[in-house]
Amino acid sequence: MKSKVLIMLMVPLMALLLVACANTKSGARIHPEAVTGTPNCNECHTDAYAAMNHQAVDFFKKHSVFASNARMACASCHAESFCSDCHAHKEELKPSVKYTQQVERTLPHRGDYMSQHRIDGKINPASCAKCHARTNNERCLTCHK
Amino acid sequence: MISHQKKGSGREQRNLPKIAWVVLAAASSVMLAQPVMAADYTITGSSNTYLRMTRSINKDDIYPLYEYLRFSVSAAEKDGSATSLHLGAWGRLDLVDKSTDHHTDGDIQYGYLSYQGAKNNLVVNAGRQFITEGVATERVDGLYARSDFAAGITAAAFVGTPVVTTPNYKGGDFIYGGRVAQGKPGLYSIGVSALRNESDNARDREEEGIDLWVHPVKQVDLTGRSSYNSITDGWMEHAYTLSVAPIDAVTVSADFSRINYQDYFYNVTTTAFALSNNGGLLDPREQVTAAGVSAAWTPVKNLTVAAEYKNYGYEILGSADYVGGKLAYTTADALSLGASGHRMDGSSDRTRYYDYRLYALKKTGHTEFGVDFYNVIFDRPIDGVKSSYALTGIAGYEFTEKLNVGGEIEYSQSPDFNREWRALVKVAYAFDMKCGEKGGKSEK
Numbered sequence: 017m018k019s020k021v022l023i024m025l026m027v028p029l030m031a032l033l034l035v036a037c038a039n040t041k042s043g044a045r046i047h048p049e050a051v052t053g054t055p056n057c058n059e060c061h062t063d064a065y066a067a068m069n070h071q072a073v074d075f076f077k078k079h080s081v082f083a084s085n086a087r088m089a090c091a092s093c094h095a096e097s098f099c100s101d102c103h104a105h106k107e108e109l110k111p112s113v114k115y116t117q118q119v120e121r122t123l124p125h126r127g128d129y130m131s132q133h134r135i136d137g138k139i140n141p142a143s144c145a146k147c148h149a150r151t152n153n154e155r156c157l158t159c160h161k
Numbered sequence: 162m163i164s165h166q167k168k169g170s171g172r173e174q175r176n177l178p179k180i181a182w183v184v185l186a187a188a189s190s191v192m193l194a195q196p197v198m199a200a201d202y203t204i205t206g207s208s209n210t211y212l213r214m215t216r217s218i219n220k221d222d223i224y225p226l227y228e229y230l231r232f233s234v235s236a237a238e239k240d241g242s243a244t245s246l247h248l249g250a251w252g253r254l255d256l257v258d259k260s261t262d263h264h265t266d267g268d269i270q271y272g273y274l275s276y277q278g279a280k281n282n283l284v285v286n287a288g289r290q291f292i293t294e295g296v297a298t299e300r301v302d303g304l305y306a307r308s309d310f311a312a313g314i315t316a317a318a319f320v321g322t323p324v325v326t327t328p329n330y331k332g333g334d335f336i337y338g339g340r341v342a343q344g345k346p347g348l349y350s351i352g353v354s355a356l357r358n359e360s361d362n363a364r365d366r367e368e369e370g371i372d373l374w375v376h377p378v379k380q381v382d383l384t385g386r387s388s389y390n391s392i393t394d395g396w397m398e399h400a401y402t403l404s405v406a407p408i409d410a411v412t413v414s415a416d417f418s419r420i421n422y423q424d425y426f427y428n429v430t431t432t433a434f435a436l437s438n439n440g441g442l443l444d445p446r447e448q449v450t451a452a453g454v455s456a457a458w459t460p461v462k463n464l465t466v467a468a469e470y471k472n473y474g475y476e477i478l479g480s481a482d483y484v485g486g487k488l489a490y491t492t493a494d495a496l497s498l499g500a501s502g503h504r505m506d507g508s509s510d511r512t513r514y515y516d517y518r519l520y521a522l523k524k525t526g527h528t529e530f531g532v533d534f535y536n537v538i539f540d541r542p543i544d545g546v547k548s549s550y551a552l553t554g555i556a557g558y559e560f561t562e563k564l565n566v567g568g569e570i571e572y573s574q575s576p577d578f579n580r581e582w583r584a585l586v587k588v589a590y591a592f593d594m595k596c597g598e599k600g601g602k603s604e605k
Binding site for chain 2: 150
């Protein structure tokens with residue numbers, strides 16, 4: 017019992033000490049320059065942010081890793097609504113419908129997706145499941161009883 | 162598995178007003194205190210209204226009207242810390258077809274209060290939010306905190322109720338997890354993460370993972386993640402991407418992923434992804450290994466030429482190859498042109514096809530016009546249709562910097578919809594108000 021109390025006291029104290037020793041500066045809350053279109057972060061950054069070049073051919077594959085590692089860097093340009101455009105849990109409008117005019121963006125479900133989804137689902141169901149296995153699957157249930 | 166789930170939609174609907182009240186009460190108390198302390202206010206919001214004119218698979222005309230409202234208010238201190246409130250919600254009203262009793266719907270997408278510290282990248286959020294921490298990519302009603310610690314360590318933790326809205330199932334009563342990472346800014350980061358999702362009588366989800374980002378030199382970048390299911394005692398997924406840019410104009414990327422169905426699709430909330438030993442379609446013995454390579458060349462600014470190849474190797478189904486290329490020319494505000502073509506060569510009729518896409522969008526002054534054509538040509542007809550396509554015409558007009566009106570008309574042919582017309586009208590209004598020296602992010 018004594019050891020449990022000791023641990024409960026020591027853990028927060030250690031955490032506070034480690035926080036105090038860290039003393040890093042928080043990332044910019046708001047990106048200092050207005051960014052339009054699909055930015056090439058390499059144009060200005062030579063540090064870790066350069067790797068987040070949105071024009072890179074594999075940026076779409078890697079964006080989830082950046083969202084884990086550097087969510088605050090994402091948030092300096094993107095509002096929460098930007099994530100919700102695709103990662104909502106009960107969404108009826110496809111991103112490609114909401115943003116038809118953003119033809120250059122890698123938006124899923126373009127064109128006739130009713131027949132295409134059977135193909136994508138067969139080739140790599142995990143790519144669908146990332147968004148639809150647990151949330152945002154009400155439409156799935158209209159057919160997949 | 163699905164059989165582990167219990168009915169829970171009613172409980173969630175009862176919880177929603179409670180959550181909204183808690184968030185609003187906390188927000189108002191904090192925000193009311195801010196005039197004394199704050200140096201910089203930003204209020205942003207947007208309204209996006211969509212009217213769709215389409216037809217159901219049963220040939221019923223459907224005219225759903227959607228409204229998306231987003232609102233954010235942020236009060237920033239001179240030392241760099243900030244307190245903010247973020248709300249996003251949508252609603253839908255069916256204007257014509259009311260043959261079911263489900264002709265209205267809506268949802269709170271997010272609603273949370275956030276504190277961001279001036280130091281140590283400290284963030285504390287409370288409310289409905291989207292969490293991305295290692296194995297967790299979850300929407301949660303709950304609490305989230307993260308901070309930098311000494312020796313390049315960062316840590317994050319969350320706890321709450323999983324937000325799952327499937328009518329007949331819920332995703333557990335209680336979810337919690339976190340991630341600890343160590344790294345050197347600009348050089349590498351390696352993280353370990355875990356999440357648990359519990360209900361009264363079942364182990365819903367127990368996942369652990371490692372993630373890494375390595376950037377030894379400017380030209381090389383490795384990202385990846387492996388996740389483990391400790392209920393089934395197996396690796397769910399390995400997914401890694403290596404990018405190399407030998408010169409500024411050329412990027413070569415290789416990616417590898419391996420997914421074990423038995424472990425990955427354990428305990429989903431829809432039969433669409435259920436394993437066959439649980440009443441679904443997916444073979445639990447199946448494993449897919451996907452390996453691909455792509456190369457992109459930027460001969461002049463704004464122009465990208467890319468080629469890509471990917472192989473899908475299945476333990477049971479055989480293999481499939483996807484190969485093709487694309488061309489894109491995009492200037493910041495005036496012009497987007499693109500073309501792409503691919504060949505999918507798989508083992509079934511549905512996985513043997515060519516796909517093409519052509520698009521163009523031009524802005525002139527306040528007006529924009531565009532076309533977008535997407536075509537899939539199957540080797541053998543599917544339900545009598547060999548060429549499935551959608552042709553979309555796009556138009557928009559910017560009345561003011563804050564008010565945009567646009568529309569589109571789509572003509573399509575597919576195995577499900579023969580010669581179908583669809584239309585959409587969109588009205589987008591955004592506003593922002595700033596007090597102080599610094600601006601904010603638009604909700605547009």
